């Protein structure tokens with residue numbers, strides 16, 4: 001199996017004096033979808049920030065070629081419409097124009113965003129902003145996707161489209177790390193899980209393995 005994301009986090013956090021994360025070591029292979037789970041405050045977002053190189057203090061090593069990131073809270077450029085975001089993204093990618101824009105049109109259609117694309121994302125509803133972030137990320141056809149809690153706030157149709165997109169990218173060979181609390185959905189699609197607790201990796205495997213092995217009180221993770 002070829003690992004396309006390798007994470008060796010010795011320590012990381014918001015100050016060197018008080019690291020939040022310790023000893024988080026994992027890798028993700030081509031075509032693998034891995035769920036990052038754990039109770040509130042366990043360190044999922046901090047782990048993602050470490051992968052992205054945007055955490056204040058970091059000691060360790062992260063290896064990945066190119067990645068697309070879908071944040072939990074959408075971020076856009078001020079003063080650019082969604083179409084302008086799309087054109088800008090195209091200008092940064094080395095891809096065939098026709099294939100790129102036919103993909104854009106398909107995604108805008110499945111997300112029912114054709115009209116909205118002429119507007120500024122800051123005027124969108126929360127769900128529409130999430131859809132726009134998902135669309136911009138999946139157009140990138142990256143080798144790694146890092147997705148922070150994608151399911152909260154999406155309607156069932158959009159969730160279905162997102163799951164199809166994830167499956168498509170997985171089939172293409174992308175490695176995907178997805179943090180989530182929505183375990184019933186995640187269980188259906190993830191190949192395996194990483195369980196964080198108190199800033200460290202305490203178990204890996206299927207949800208059933210993790211349930212058996214982890215010492216976490218049932219209610220904190222599995223309801």
Ligand SMILES: Nc1ncnc2c1ncn2[C@@H]1O[C@H](COP(=O)(O)OP(=O)(O)OP(=O)(O)O)[C@@H](O)[C@H]1O
Nearest residue numbers: 014020038039040041042043044045046047196199
């Ligand atoms: N900007 C920050 N500055 C200082 N401490 C932080 C900061 N962000 C998070 N923390 C702390 O780091 C620890 C891990 O938080 P993190 O946000 O990574 O957890 P999480 O697993 O993503 O939680 P949740 O499920 O609630 O989103 C918590 O103790 C939190 O208080």
